[in-house]
Amino acid sequence: MKDLALIDHLASLSRLSFEGEEKERMAKDMESIMKLMDTITEVDISEEDYPLTAEGGMELLREDEVQPSMPVEDALANAKGKLYHFIAVQKLMD
Numbered sequence: 626m627k628d629l630a631l632i633d634h635l636a637s638l639s640r641l642s643f644e645g646e647e648k649e650r651m652a653k654d655m656e657s658i659m660k661l662m663d664t665i666t667e668v669d670i671s672e673e674d675y676p677l678t679a680e681g682g683m684e685l686l687r688e689d690e691v692q693p694s695m696p697v698e699d700a701l702a703n704a705k706g707k708l709y710h711f712i713a714v715q716k717l718m719d
Contacts, residue, residue, distance in 0.1 A: 628652075 632652050636643055643651050697710045706713035 629648055629652060632643065632648055632655065635655075636651075701707050701710070701712065704712040706715075
């Protein structure tokens with residue numbers, strides 16, 4: 626990727642500026658990033674590898690169990706401000 630015009634365009638979109646060696650280094654870095662991104666096509670993503678699908682992989686998940694939670698009084702014990710069963714905080718914006 627030695628297209629310096631593309632580097633200039635990307636730099637203007639991101640409000641950056643590169644001069645001389647910086648631009649060359651950025652072009653080289655972008656080229657290595659693009660090569661890395663090309664390795665994604667080498668990964669096998671066939672459906673057989675992923676057992677959790679919307680069609681029937683739900684058996685791998687655990688059952689939901691209802692458990693008692695902390696009483697509201699205990700949860701609000703250290704709160705500076707309380708309003709009904711909630712923590713009251715100072716209003717920051719109108």
